[in-house]
Amino acid sequence: MSGAGLFGQAEFEAGQRVGVLTTQPLDRVLDYRAPEGGCSTGDFVEVPLGPRRVLGVVWGPGEGSFDAARLRPVHRVLDAPPMRDELRSFIARAADYTLTPLPAMLRLATRAPGLGDNPAMRHVYRLAGGEPDRMTDARARTIAAMREHGGLAFTLGELSHLAGVSTSVIKGLVKQGVIVEEEAPRDLPYPHLDPELPGRELTADQAAASESLRQGVAAGRYGTTLLKGVTGSGKTEVYLEAVAECLKKGRQALVLLPEIALTAGFLARVEDRFGARPAEWHSGVTQTERRRLWRMVGQGGAQLVVGARSALFLPFRDLGLIVVDEEHDTSYKQEDGVLYNARDMAVLRASLASAQVILASATPSLETWANAEAGKYRRLDLASRFGASELPEMRAIDMREAGLPANRWISPELQKAVRARLQAKEQALLFLNRRGYAPVTICRACGHQIACEHCDARMVEHRFLKRLVCHQCGETKPMPEACPSCGVEGKLAPVGPGVERLGEEVTELFPEARVAVLSSDLFGSARALKAQIEAIAEGAADIIIGTQLVAKGHNFPLLTLVGVIDADLGLQGSDLRAAERTFQLMRQVAGRAGRAERPGEALLQTWQPEHPVIRAILSGDEEGFWRAEAAEREAAGMPPYGRMAGIVLSSPNLQEAFDFGNELARRDAPLRAIGAQLFGPAPAPIARIRGRHRVRLLVKAAKGAALQPALARWLAQLKPPANLRLSVDIDPQSFF
Incomplete structure (x- = not known):
C-alpha cells in the first residue's frame, strides 16, 4: 500500500467520504464519513473500528469501494496540530523504501501517550507583587527565587525545590496575595534557547567549517554535508553554530545521538551554548514528557530536540x-519491527522539508564516504584536535610473542603501561567488546x-548477576551447579573472557586501583549508567573496563591510555562490513585517550599485526583504507556500489519455513526481470531465536535497479502461512 506523491490539502464537509489511515495492522486506508463540523487532510482523528475506537489520520478522500450508506462517521477530531504534508509524505516514502505497511510506519509517528486526551491543566504559581504581613527567611527566599526567574510560572514542587522551602510557605504567600x-x-512550551549567546572560541579550521554550515542552513534549502573530524576536533562546537543559525531563522533543529548515555554531557553543552536545555526524546524520558514534547514540536514550542533515531x-x-552525530554508528539501524536506517531516513526527511543534514563522524560509514566522493554530499574536514590535546600514539602488541599464561588476557607490556598511568594519577581504559x-x-x-x-546461541555467564543470559532473546537462568547434560557437579568452566572476567584479572593485577566496568547490562537504568559515566569523567575510577559503549563520544579528561584486549575480535566471520566496523571501532575507542592536555597512547593486542585492517588502524591512513575497501566492494557489486535486500522467514516449523522459501525461489521471475540474483533459502547464521527457526534469502541487484517494486511483485505472489513471519530488510547492516 503506497501513499507517496498523493498529498495536498483538502477540506471535507460533514458526511463526506474520507480516507483514514489508522495505526492498526491493516493493509489499507479505511473509509469513514467526515464528522459534524468537517475535517481536513492531516487531522488526527478517533474512529470506530469494530467495537473499539482507534487513532488515525485523515489521509485524503475515501476510495469509494465501500457502500456510502454503511459508512461509520469519524468519532471526533483530536485537539492536536494536523500532520503536515511533509511528514505524511515522509511516512509514505519511508514505507515504500523499506517495504513496510503504512500503519506500522504511522505508529512510529504517534508514539506518545494520551494523544486523544483533551489538554490537561495543572496549578502553577506566579509572583503577584506586594509584601507579606511578616517577612521570614523562607518567604524572602521564595520571593527572591521567583524574581530571579523573571516572573515565570512554577509548579508547587518546582518552586519548593528552587527556593528550598516547604510547600506550606508557598501556600501561605498565596493566601496573602503575594503569589x-x-x-x-500541563504541556507547556520548552524554555527559550537564545542563539545570540556567544559560543566557544573556534580555531581557524572550526570557524571555516561552521561558516560553511551556517551558510547552508541560511539558504533554506536541502543539502547534506559530511563533517569529518578526528576525535576531539570539536565537531560538536562546529555543528552547534549551524543549530544557532537554524534557530535564528525561526526553524527547528534535531540532533540524533546513537546512545542514551551520551545525552547528559551533550545537554550540558547545549545549555552552555544557548542558555537553556533542549527537549529530549528517547526511551529514558517519562511518558508525560513524551506527550509534552510531541505536542510542543507540532506547535513550535520546542526549538531543538535531542533524541534517538x-x-x-x-x-x-x-x-x-x-x-546525525556519530553517523557511522550501527545503533542507527533498527533491526526489529520496522527496519530502517535513521541516517538514510534523515536525508529523506530533510529533502522533503527543505532542510540541511549534517553527518558528523571521525570514521564515517563507507556509504557516506562514497556519497561525498561522488559529490552527492559536501565534505568538511577537521584535521586536528582542539586546544592543546594531540591524537594518541597507536602501537600493536604482537600476542604471538607476548608469552601470556593460560587464562590471562592482559599482556606484560600492557600491564606495564597501565601501572605507569596509575603512578601518574591518570586513567587507563581496557576495551573488550564482550559483555x-x-x-x-x-x-x-x-x-x-x-x-x-x-535460540541457536550459547548462553553467556554473567557472574555479577549469578545467571546465564542469552544475548539473542534475553532468556536467563541461574548458573547450574551440575552439568545439564551429564549431571556431573563442579566441572562447568568458563571459556574466553568477557568484561566481568577481565575485571577480575585487573583487580588481581592492580589491587590498589579503583576499577569501573562499563557495560549496558550492568545498569538497571539509563540514569544509573549516565551517573557512572559522569563520575568516571570526574576521576572516580583509575581503570575503566568497557564494551563498545565506551567508544561512543565520551570525554574522560584524565584518560591517557587505551588498551584493546582483542583487536582481532571483529575480523572473525564473513560479515560484509567486518573490516569497516573493526576499523571504525578501534579508531573510535583509541580516540578516547589524550583528549585533554596530557598525551595519550593506544595499545592494540593482536594475533595478526600484519592484517591490512590492523595496519590501516595503526598507520592512520584513513583515506587509503576507505579507497581500498571501496574498490573491493565495487568489484563485488556490493553496497554502496550495489543493492541488497535480506528476507528472513521465521516459523516454529523448520520445514514450513524452508518449503515457503523454496517456493519463493522458484517464482523469482520478477527479480530476474531487473537482473537481480537470488541466494538461498539457507539457514540464517543464527538459525533459531525464541523457539522460531529462521531461514534467509538474499537478493543482490545493480545500483540503479528498481529493487523495491520488484521485491513487492515477487513477494505478492505467495501468502505466508499463519505461523510464518516474513521480514524484508532493505540495505541490511547485519546478516544474522
Whole structure:
C-alpha cells in the first residue's frame, strides 16, 4: 500500500467520504464519513473500528469501494496540530523504501501517550507583587527565587525545590496575595534557547567549517554535508553554530545521538551554548514528557530536540536542520519491527522539508564516504584536535610473542603501561567488546556447552548477576551447579573472557586501583549508567573496563591510555562490513585517550599485526583504507556500489519455513526481470531465536535497479502461512 506523491490539502464537509489511515495492522486506508463540523487532510482523528475506537489520520478522500450508506462517521477530531504534508509524505516514502505497511510506519509517528486526551491543566504559581504581613527567611527566599526567574510560572514542587522551602510557605504567600495560583496547560512550551549567546572560541579550521554550515542552513534549502573530524576536533562546537543559525531563522533543529548515555554531557553543552536545555526524546524520558514534547514540536514550542533515531518521526512544524552525530554508528539501524536506517531516513526527511543534514563522524560509514566522493554530499574536514590535546600514539602488541599464561588476557607490556598511568594519577581504559563474564560455559567432564533452549546461541555467564543470559532473546537462568547434560557437579568452566572476567584479572593485577566496568547490562537504568559515566569523567575510577559503549563520544579528561584486549575480535566471520566496523571501532575507542592536555597512547593486542585492517588502524591512513575497501566492494557489486535486500522467514516449523522459501525461489521471475540474483533459502547464521527457526534469502541487484517494486511483485505472489513471519530488510547492516 503506497501513499507517496498523493498529498495536498483538502477540506471535507460533514458526511463526506474520507480516507483514514489508522495505526492498526491493516493493509489499507479505511473509509469513514467526515464528522459534524468537517475535517481536513492531516487531522488526527478517533474512529470506530469494530467495537473499539482507534487513532488515525485523515489521509485524503475515501476510495469509494465501500457502500456510502454503511459508512461509520469519524468519532471526533483530536485537539492536536494536523500532520503536515511533509511528514505524511515522509511516512509514505519511508514505507515504500523499506517495504513496510503504512500503519506500522504511522505508529512510529504517534508514539506518545494520551494523544486523544483533551489538554490537561495543572496549578502553577506566579509572583503577584506586594509584601507579606511578616517577612521570614523562607518567604524572602521564595520571593527572591521567583524574581530571579523573571516572573515565570512554577509548579508547587518546582518552586519548593528552587527556593528550598516547604510547600506550606508557598501556600501561605498565596493566601496573602503575594503569589497567585492559576491553572495552566500541563504541556507547556520548552524554555527559550537564545542563539545570540556567544559560543566557544573556534580555531581557524572550526570557524571555516561552521561558516560553511551556517551558510547552508541560511539558504533554506536541502543539502547534506559530511563533517569529518578526528576525535576531539570539536565537531560538536562546529555543528552547534549551524543549530544557532537554524534557530535564528525561526526553524527547528534535531540532533540524533546513537546512545542514551551520551545525552547528559551533550545537554550540558547545549545549555552552555544557548542558555537553556533542549527537549529530549528517547526511551529514558517519562511518558508525560513524551506527550509534552510531541505536542510542543507540532506547535513550535520546542526549538531543538535531542533524541534517538525515532525522533525522526516527530511532527515538527518547521524542521530546518538534522544532525546525525556519530553517523557511522550501527545503533542507527533498527533491526526489529520496522527496519530502517535513521541516517538514510534523515536525508529523506530533510529533502522533503527543505532542510540541511549534517553527518558528523571521525570514521564515517563507507556509504557516506562514497556519497561525498561522488559529490552527492559536501565534505568538511577537521584535521586536528582542539586546544592543546594531540591524537594518541597507536602501537600493536604482537600476542604471538607476548608469552601470556593460560587464562590471562592482559599482556606484560600492557600491564606495564597501565601501572605507569596509575603512578601518574591518570586513567587507563581496557576495551573488550564482550559483555558478561565468559562467552561460553563448557563441561570438562562431557564437553557439553550450555546453550539457550530457545535460540541457536550459547548462553553467556554473567557472574555479577549469578545467571546465564542469552544475548539473542534475553532468556536467563541461574548458573547450574551440575552439568545439564551429564549431571556431573563442579566441572562447568568458563571459556574466553568477557568484561566481568577481565575485571577480575585487573583487580588481581592492580589491587590498589579503583576499577569501573562499563557495560549496558550492568545498569538497571539509563540514569544509573549516565551517573557512572559522569563520575568516571570526574576521576572516580583509575581503570575503566568497557564494551563498545565506551567508544561512543565520551570525554574522560584524565584518560591517557587505551588498551584493546582483542583487536582481532571483529575480523572473525564473513560479515560484509567486518573490516569497516573493526576499523571504525578501534579508531573510535583509541580516540578516547589524550583528549585533554596530557598525551595519550593506544595499545592494540593482536594475533595478526600484519592484517591490512590492523595496519590501516595503526598507520592512520584513513583515506587509503576507505579507497581500498571501496574498490573491493565495487568489484563485488556490493553496497554502496550495489543493492541488497535480506528476507528472513521465521516459523516454529523448520520445514514450513524452508518449503515457503523454496517456493519463493522458484517464482523469482520478477527479480530476474531487473537482473537481480537470488541466494538461498539457507539457514540464517543464527538459525533459531525464541523457539522460531529462521531461514534467509538474499537478493543482490545493480545500483540503479528498481529493487523495491520488484521485491513487492515477487513477494505478492505467495501468502505466508499463519505461523510464518516474513521480514524484508532493505540495505541490511547485519546478516544474522
